Amino acid sequence: MIIKNVRIITKEGITEAEVKIEEERIVKVSKDIQTNEKVLDGESKLLLPGGVDNHVHIYKRYLKVPTSDTVEKSTLAAAFGGTTTVIDFAFSDIQPNVEERIKQFSSSYVNYTFHIFANDVTDNLKKAFDIGFNSVKFMMIEYAGLKSTLAGLKRINEFINERQGYVMIHAEDEELISALSNNLRGSPKLHLLTRPDETELSAAIRAIPLIENGLIAHVSSGKTLDLLPDKVKAEVVLHHLILSKKVYDRRDSYLFVTSPPVRDPEEIWKRINKVSIIATDHNWFDKEVKENHKEFPDLVPGLPGVELRVPIILTEFIKRNLPLYKAIELLSENPAKINKLDVGKIDMGYRADLVIYDSEKKWRVSVENTHMADWTPYEGYEIIGKPDTIIINGEVVIDKGELVSSPKGKLLK
Secondary structure, eight states, rough: EEEEEEEOOOTEEEEEEEEEEEEEEEEESOOOOOOSOOEEEEEEEEEEEEEEESEEOOOOOOSSSOOOOOOOHHHHHHHTEEEEEEEEEESSSSSHHHHHHHHHGGGOOOEEEEEEOOOOOOHHHHHHHHOEEEEEEESSSSTBBBBBOOHHHHHHHHHHHHHHHEEEEEEEHHHHHHHHHHHOOTTTHHHTTSSSSHHHHHHOOOOOOOOOSSSTOOOOOOOHHHHHHEEEEEEHHHHHHHOOGGGGGGGGGGGGOOOSOOOOHHHTTTTGGOOEEEOOOOOOHHHHHHHHHOOSSSOOOOOTTTTTTHHHHHHHHHTTTTOHHHHHHHEEEHHHHTTOSSSSSTTTBBBBBEEEEEEEEEEEEEEEEETSSSSSTTTTOOEEEEEEEETTTTTEEEEEEEEOOOOOOOOOO
């Protein structure tokens, strides 16, 4: 297949190009490819590398409140939004482990892989790395019954250095949060007040000396970005870039709870050059689930976002007059590179995961025109552009906004 009449985003600007695909791979990128093969006309639209979402929680069944999605539903939403690879999580020593998660993702529309939850180095963690996984998710708060120590983090750091991997850290100071929230009950705003910037800063400060190749997940504070050294990269997520702490003044503030909470997005945008990855921390909870947990501390953190990451971030870069190539790096190229995946670029040898993007289309987000949950935290947001045609592993999955394929996502590692 040859994709003709498209424009690609480069560091130098937007340029016309044609792309040749054989089986699952890009084999040529040129100005003019002569062929008798099947041609896909891009109608002068943009051609983007498929998005790579470094942080999703799809079909999460291991906490007290399960997400409302299925693998098929969330990955279909990802595809409609121009994300062609998602990176979820599996546990090294409890369920669901890697084998179980791979089975669950057999119905995925997009390609996928996993970070490995671990609080120390174990035989199971070593086995996960032996079969090709290369990142550890380390929680600095108790999670799914797992408690972590800094000594465990130190041992994980030594292990991943030997294996040339990296550690991804959820940086929140559990002791400080516990002291601030002790015996408090009431409004969801207490979630924000008991998790100030300092709870993230404190955890990051404690972790940094113990890691040599790391990433702080879902950084929510500009102050945290300021203190990160070169050896530690920063991931930020969609809601921290778009929503502000003003949502905690709403009557339905319980809907918008996340951990860490949303704060001041402009403090992150001012430091966008310190960011390596934009992800979502996607958690699909339907409204009824959130409504059943309205009071602090019995809240359900997490927002649906996997479908809107690419179009909203591209819109923000356009509105803010920021270079579009930087958006492509944050949405696709960098997360792929950090995770050693053969996706995220329009270049020879890379997997043919591509998005034809209609940059002329304008639309407002609503439940009716998206594919996630029965509500959206981004209701009314005006987007510039929309994914039109989605190609995954060299096959058209969505053609001009219409689903034309069954789930065929593959495990990448």
